[in-house]
Amino acid sequence: MQRSELEQLLTPEGLRLLDSLPPYTNGGDIVRSVADLRKSGHPASLVGTVMTQARLRARATSKFSEFASRMLFTDAGLEQATRLSVAAVHAGRFRSAGITRVADLGCGIGADALALAALEISVTAVERDEVTAAIAAYNLAPFPTATVENGEAESFDLTRVDAAFLDPARRTSGHTNTTRMTDPADFSPTLDFVFEVARRVPTGVKLGPGLDRGLIPSECEAQWISVDGQLVEMGLWFGSLARPGIRRAALVMRGGAHHELTGPEDSEDVEPGELGAYLYEPDGSIIRARLIGDLARSLGTRLVSAQIAYLTGDTLVESPFAQAFRVREVFAFNVPTLKRELRIRNIGSLEIKKRGVDIDPATLRTKLALKGSESATLFVTRAGGKHVAILADRMTPTT
Incomplete structure (x- = not known):
């Protein structure tokens, strides 16, 4: 935003015009709104400025909720x-x-x-x-x-x-x-x-x-x-x-x-162990803070593999610090095998997560050529010293 645009916006006319706009939507409504404002005699420069602010206010709702409707923004700000x-x-x-x-x-x-x-x-x-x-x-x-x-x-x-x-x-x-x-x-x-x-x-x-x-x-x-x-x-x-x-x-x-x-410091990791009935994905804040070991001990879980931020256990424990998944099956990571097994299970919607392996989930999804009405989550990672694909179901918290 240039200074001249802001000066024009920060006038009684500019602010009244901004506050009078309907909720911002994409597509043809924008073209009609601009045309209507120009037809009403508002300068093109002011129309452009208030429409930009309307767009930014709509985007800002996710950060500022209802307060966004009375604030001003720049894209970078x-x-x-x-x-x-x-x-x-x-x-x-x-x-x-x-x-x-x-x-x-x-x-x-x-x-x-x-x-x-x-x-x-x-x-x-x-x-x-x-x-x-x-x-x-x-x-x-x-x-x-x-x-x-x-x-x-x-x-x-x-x-x-x-x-x-x-x-x-x-x-x-x-x-x-x-x-x-x-x-x-x-x-x-x-x-x-x-x-x-x-x-x-x-x-x-x-x-x-x-x-x-x-x-x-x-x-x-x-x-x-x-x-x-x-x-x-x-x-x-x-x-x-x-x-x-x-x-x-x-x-x-x-x-x-x-x-x-x-x-008081980075927590000490727990030992890796056998994959249990449930897999836990720690929240990103836990991973960055390096508190995975403390979380694992509180849940009674173990690492799926050393240096990889997935936990596993034999019982379901709900926690705000980790998403739980019920393990269905474990396959060797092999695209033809996965493609066949997913087809057998009628899985057409697949959430793909990976850690400790060099793959592109988008490319893998294309290779799997998914078809079917069922959904699941696939973890591609390391366990037991080898690459594995873990088919799992996301658990919905009860509270």
Whole structure:
């Protein structure tokens, strides 16, 4: 979004027009909406801007639910924005630590600052990009404890606050068509700067869940979060924001419920053993936090194979930290054999999962030429020192 487009949008006419639009849908409805707006005399540039915002608001519903309908976005800002449910978890840390003044350095469109302000924590949101800062100011306008500053995170005076939160930009600059950066030296601000802030004040940092674990400082708490089965972030917490005795945590958020497994360090693995009647797939947060051993011991299960994140046991145990599957049969991994056996079992819908083997599930699916009315899950992995294909049924939790 260009500054001129935002200025046009942030007028009484622009905001009224945006709020008057029907729910955004793809296809011919868009063409008709644009034509109707142009026929009503609205400038083409404004029509394009409000339609873009309508599209972004529709996309943002998954992160911000009903709040999306009163917020403004950029493509890049929405992509990196924290889900509101997760931002509320972040904000709760600051409140629990008794912190009342927070700097959100690199606030983007203001999602985390919004959650902090909702708890009546005084938050100064700092954003280097002028347009994004203006959008954050609009989104935070209902909260008297929030202010937005257009400036560099590196220049902020930390003596003004009690703590800091940082979500370093991990995409190239711009509002659309950005690409993901993998080198922490390219983040904005850099990890070196982030960790320097953490040495000065209690600090929370949002990072991608796949960040090299070798970069995690030993003195912080690292928490991986998944939402409805999707691994969304790794948070690092320093000073009073880190919980005593916890260095690894996996938080599973599903259907409004929160479940957490924590440990003082990476947990020690359990031994592999024979495949049992049930196979368990740990949540991604458990895998990234390396708490599989602790989970296995709590479930009374064992590894299917060393260094592979599948567990197995002889009894069904429900857990928010793992999906259970009932094992039907085990085959040697051989495409002609699998094709024949699946055809015999009338399986036409097949979920394919793999670990510890170099295959492409999409290519395998094509080779299997599935036909039939039944469904199942196929795990291609290692067990007993060889490649196997495990045919299984996903178990539905009773609670």
